[in-house]
Amino acid sequence: MAKKLQLSAVQWVGIVVLALLLISVRLFEHALFYDPFIKAFHNVAVTIPDYETGRLFLHYFFRYALNTSISLSIMWLFFKDTGMLRLAGILYVVFFIVLMVALYITLQMEAPPLKAIFYLRRFLIQPMFILLFLPAFYYQKYVAEKN
Numbered sequence: 382m383a384k385k386l387q388l389s390a391v392q393w394v395g396i397v398v399l400a401l402l403l404i405s406v407r408l409f410e411h412a413l414f415y416d417p418f419i420k421a422f423h424n425v426a427v428t429i430p431d432y433e434t435g436r437l438f439l440h441y442f443f444r445y446a447l448n449t450s451i452s453l454s455i456m457w458l459f460f461k462d463t464g465m466l467r468l469a470g471i472l473y474v475v476f477f478i479v480l481m482v483a484l485y486i487t488l489q490m491e492a493p494p495l496k497a498i499f500y501l502r503r504f505l506i507q508p509m510f511i512l513l514f515l516p517a518f519y520y521q522k523y524v525a526e527k528n
Contacts, residue, residue: 386523392458399455403508406447415440416506422499429493438481441505448508449473456514465518473510480505 388396410419415437417430453473457466484501487493503509 386459386519388459395458396455399451399458402451403448406444406451407507410444410506414444414506416502418498418502422502429488429495429498434485434488438485441481441484441502442477444506445477448506449477452508452511452514455511456518459515460518460522462518462522465522469514469518472514476510477505 406413410416415433417432417437421428421430449470453466453469456469460466480501484498484505487497487501
């Protein structure tokens with residue numbers, strides 16, 4: 382019989398607090414991070430706004446690192462498994478490198494596709510990977526183990 386995920390009240394409170402932190406990063410993005418693309422995509426721009434490459438990528442790094450730290454903490458509270466946490470950390474780093482390189486290359490194009498920039502940027506600034514990792518690791522740990 383497969384084990385079930387059982388979390389204590391303290392773990393649930395921690396997960397809720399960390400989820401609220403993720404929401405706070407989104408709510409205060411204008412004050413915390415430099416990103417001229419926020420307004421451009423909010424207004425459905427047809428041209429790329431002026432931006433400072435170094436500053437933009439540095440702020441994307443900080444935001445990704447912050448979201449990743451909170452996401453890994455949530456995963457730790459769910460699973461308490463260092464192996465899974467290490468794998469998730471490696472995946473976060475690999476995805477970051479791939480996405481940043483892809484975004485840089487896209488921004489250097491003569492006429493960069495706006496949708497590509499929008500989605501690459503979205504994966505960098507939003508904590509989307511936790512939505513993939515939590516169910517995948519849950520399945521791996523609690524469903525696939527019974528086989």
